[in-house]
Amino acid sequence: MNPVSELIKNLADQHGRNRHNLLPILQGVVEQEKYLSEFSMIEIARELDLPASEVFGTATFYSFLEYKKMGKYIIRICKTITCSMKGKNQILMAIEDMLKIHVGETTPDGNFSLLQTNCLGFCHKAPAMLVNNEVYTDLTPEKVREILSSYLKKQKEEMV
Numbered sequence: 001m002n003p004v005s006e007l008i009k010n011l012a013d014q015h016g017r018n019r020h021n022l023l024p025i026l027q028g029v030v031e032q033e034k035y036l037s038e039f040s041m042i043e044i045a046r047e048l049d050l051p052a053s054e055v056f057g058t059a060t061f062y063s064f065l066e067y068k069k070m071g072k073y074i075i076r077i078c079k080t081i082t083c084s085m086k087g088k089n090q091i092l093m094a095i096e097d098m099l100k101i102h103v104g105e106t107t108p109d110g111n112f113s114l115l116q117t118n119c120l121g122f123c124h125k126a127p128a129m130l131v132n133n134e135v136y137t138d139l140t141p142e143k144v145r146e147i148l149s150s151y152l153k154k155q156k157e158e159m160v
């Protein structure tokens with residue numbers, strides 16, 4: 001069996017094969033593969049018995065649709081209205097400043113990619129972001145700097 005097909009099968013076994021399990025499965029594939037290929041989407045659709053267009057639509061909505069390899073940590077900042085009104089731009093600026101990349105870019109060491117996404121469902125705790133599939137809420141520029149520092153530290157420790 002193709003390793004991607006096997007991964008998708010395992011994720012579907014783990015999360016279930018209902019429509020509402022689509023998101024964790026997409027996240028699982030992106031986490032392992034660092035991007036979501038057309039092949040993966042078709043495999044997910046087949047495994048969950050969903051139309052490929054639905055998988056594609058969900059992936060697009062959450063900006064999981066990356067055709068290029070992403071960094072080890074993929075940061076997705078919510079760009080939808082509540083987060084925007086609650087200071088998403090300051091959060092974004094703090095991240096860009098710290099990692100020296102802009103939205104859509106990956107750090108030269110391949111550790112971090114920065115993206116924007118639609119509402120993550122945490123509007124009551126806006127602004128919110130995902131780092132891989134970890135959710136961070138009630139963000140402030142200080143809080144986001146602390147979060148990134150902990151990832152940078154983890155990264156350094158792994159290199160030793």
Ligand code: FES
Pocket residue numbers: 078079080081082083084118119120121122123124126127128
């Ligand atoms: S608007 Fe950002 S989490 Fe809903």
